[in-house]
Amino acid sequence: MCRTGQAPEPGEEQDVGATDAVFTSLLEDSAEELYEQAPCGYLSTLMDGTIAKINATLLEWVGLDRSQVVGRMRFADLLTMGGKLYHETHFAPMLQMKGEVSGVALEIKGAGKQRIPVLVTSKVKVSENGEPLLIRTTVFDARDRRAYESELLRGRKAAEEARRQAEADRERLQEALAVLQQNLLPSALPAIPGLEAGSYYHMASPDLLGGDFYDLFPLGAERWAFFLGDVCGKGPQAAAVTSLTRYTLRAAALHEPDPIAVLSTLNTVLHERYTSGDTRYCTAIYGILELEGDHVSVHLAAGGHPSALLRRADGTAEFLPTPGGMLIGALPAAQFTAARTRLAPGDTLLLYTDGLTEARIGPERELYGEDALRDFVADQPSAEPQALITALSGLLASFGDGLDDDTALLALGVPAPLPAPRE
Numbered sequence: 001m002c003r004t005g006q007a008p009e010p011g012e013e014q015d016v017g018a019t020d021a022v023f024t025s026l027l028e029d030s031a032e033e034l035y036e037q038a039p040c041g042y043l044s045t046l047m048d049g050t051i052a053k054i055n056a057t058l059l060e061w062v063g064l065d066r067s068q069v070v071g072r073m074r075f076a077d078l079l080t081m082g083g084k085l086y087h088e089t090h091f092a093p094m095l096q097m098k099g100e101v102s103g104v105a106l107e108i109k110g111a112g113k114q115r116i117p118v119l120v121t122s123k124v125k126v127s128e129n130g131e132p133l134l135i136r137t138t139v140f141d142a143r144d145r146r147a148y149e150s151e152l153l154r155g156r157k158a159a160e161e162a163r164r165q166a167e168a169d170r171e172r173l174q175e176a177l178a179v180l181q182q183n184l185l186p187s188a189l190p191a192i193p194g195l196e197a198g199s200y201y202h203m204a205s206p207d208l209l210g211g212d213f214y215d216l217f218p219l220g221a222e223r224w225a226f227f228l229g230d231v232c233g234k235g236p237q238a239a240a241v242t243s244l245t246r247y248t249l250r251a252a253a254l255h256e257p258d259p260i261a262v263l264s265t266l267n268t269v270l271h272e273r274y275t276s277g278d279t280r281y282c283t284a285i286y287g288i289l290e291l292e293g294d295h296v297s298v299h300l301a302a303g304g305h306p307s308a309l310l311r312r313a314d315g316t317a318e319f320l321p322t323p324g325g326m327l328i329g330a331l332p333a334a335q336f337t338a339a340r341t342r343l344a345p346g347d348t349l350l351l352y353t354d355g356l357t358e359a360r361i362g363p364e365r366e367l368y369g370e371d372a373l374r375d376f377v378a379d380q381p382s383a384e385p386q387a388l389i390t391a392l393s394g395l396l397a398s399f400g401d402g403l404d405d406d407t408a409l410l411a412l413g414v415p416a417p418l419p420a421p422r423e
Contacts, residue, residue, distance in 0.1 A: 041118070041139030047132055049074035049092070058139055063111025075137065080107040080115055091120070095135070099124045105142065117142040184209075184242050189216050192224060194291050196415055198389035202355065202396050202407040210406030211238035211282070212353045213246055217253075222291040225253040228351040228410045229284030229305060229328075241280045244273065249286060259286050259301035263328060263336045267303070270329025281329035285322070285351055289412065296343040296414050303328040303336045306354055306370065309377055311388065313346025313416060317378035319370070320349075348383045348413030355407030356392070359399045368399070385411035 035042055041058030045051050051069050059066060062078055076084045076092075083106040095101045100123045110116040122137040189197045203210055211231030219225050227249050231241045245266060252265040263286055274280040285308060287300025300308065302322035311317045320341055326334040343349060352373075359368045380391050388411050396403055 040141070041137075043075065043137050043139070045075050045135045045137065047124075047135065049076055049135075051075060052134065061110055061116055061139075061141070062108060075135075078108045080109055083107045091122075095122050095124065099126075099132075108139070117145070119145075184213055184239060184246065186215055186217075190218065192216075192289075192291075194294070194414065195224070195289065195296060196385045196413050198385035198409075198411045200389045200393045200396075200407075200409040202393070202403065204355065204404055204406045205234075209235055209239040211242050212355070212406045212408035213242050214351070214408050214410045215246060215250065216410070216412070217250065219253060219288065224289040224291075225250075225287070226289065226351075226410065226412060227284055227286040228353065228408055229282050230353040230355075230406075230408070231282040232280065234406075237278075237280070241270070241274075241282065244269065245282055245284070249284070253286075253288075257288075259288060259299060260336045260338050262286050263301050263303050264334070267328045267331075267334045267336075271332050274329065279330065281327045283354075284328055292342075294345055294414065294417075296412075298341045298343060298349060299338070300340075301325070301336045301338045303334065306352065306357060308339075309350040309352070309374060310341065311348045311350060311377050311380070311383045311413075313344060313383060315378060315383075317374045319374065343412070343414045345414045346383055346416035348385050348388055348411050350377065350388060350392075351410040351412075352392075353406070353408045355403065355405035356396065356409070358405060359396075360402035360404075361399060365402065383413065384416070385413040388413075 036056040038055060038057055041055060041061060043051055043054040043058060050071065051073055052071070054066065054069055059069065062069075076087045079087055086106065091101060091104055091106075100121075102121045104120050105117065106120050107115045107117050119140040119142050120137060121140075122135050124135055125133045127133055185201055186199075189199055197216055199214060199216075201210075201212065201214075211233060212229070213231070214226075214228040216224065216226045229245065231238045231245060233241075248266050248269045249262060252262045256262045256265060263284065266284070270280060270282070281304075283303060283305035285300055285302045285305045287298055290297040290299075300320075300322070302308075302325040304325055304327040305322075307319040307321050309317060310320055320339050322337040322339050324335060325337040328334060328336075341349070357368055357370050357373055360366065361368050376391075376395060377388065380388060382388070389409055392409055396407060
């Protein structure tokens with residue numbers, strides 16, 4: 001339409017005429033026709049529910065003639081059995097108390113015995129004296145809405161079922177991974193006369209196989225071999241490298257008396273196996289224990305692994321340095337570093353992977369570090385291997401989400417002599 005006081009633009013005259021025609025047709029639409037052909041159902045009932053007036057739209061929905069309904073049926077008669085029961089027990093009493101009820105979902109008996117979902121709103125008309133005269137009701141077709149809600153419900157059920165299935169699959173996967181992880185570690189450490197041993201493994205994620213490993217096994221003639229290490233990466237590929245590493249170390253230990261030679265054999269196997277671009281390597285400490293009376297001689301070698309930690313019977317703690325040891329499997333000819341020590345009664349040798357020292361602590365998320373580990377071990381009241389492992393497992397638990405890597409612990413020690421009884 002043109003602006004007031006201005007002539008219409010040349011292209012606006014046709015639009016103005018069409019708009020005026022629409023308004024004219026609407027003005028000619030009678031109130032009776034609006035009532036009868038409304039897009040929703042209208043009806044008026046007496047206070048007992050007897051239908052006094054009903055529009056053509058609602059009659060078409062129920063498939064009845066006006067003569068069959070007006071003065072002969074009640075509104076509840078148009079409803080299904082369930083709808084009628086709800087109307088009598090809830091809808092009608094609420095309408096009587098409040099005088100108005102809005103948007104109640106019911107079902108009416110449609111033509112051809114179909115059930116039509118509807119939304120019903122009723123309001124009581126009262127006289128000037130407040131006496132109830134009749135009930136006016138509107139009925140809206142909710143079939144499209146019901147179809148939408150049904151589709152939405154089906155989608156929600158499908159999503160819930162998919163979620164339950166995903167959780168079940170994840171639980172099965174975690175169980176399988178836990179079994180595989182256990183197969184990469186000894187089920188129990190062997191009992192060694194004159195020596196105590198303790199171990200612990202922290203799995204950072206139940207959804208990923210870790211690459212940390214350890215073992216303790218006999219070589220014969222009062223000699224025992226041990227190792228602990230960490231394969232780069234996680235998942236099935238890392239697990240495969242871990243399995244190959246463990247079996248290679250155990251096999252090489254039976255043929256090579258020198259720890260450096262054992263690590264060199266492992267280096268050759270890993271480098272030859274993973275030379276096609278998917279480079280795989282690990283860090284490890286391998287050593288030999290020899291029982292010598294009440295002492296234990298330790299001869300070990302390390303390749304790229306954190307130094308072992310010695311906790312002496314007098315309460316001091318110190319690292320057993322192995323500087324210069326290279327990653328195992330990264331190069332065809334790697335250099336490894338050896339070290340020797342003796343464990344006296346009450347001494348314990350601790351091996352660990354870097355998940356422990358690289359944990360993040362405090363508000364600044366700082367590295368826990370080797371110095372803090374040494375101080376923690378020195379502060380423990382007991383140097384016995386199992387007591388030390390128990391204290392360290394509690395420390396790992398205290399890191400919370402700051403511990404995001406797998407961690408393996410292996411402690412080997414000579415029992416302290418029992419105190420002499422008092423006379």
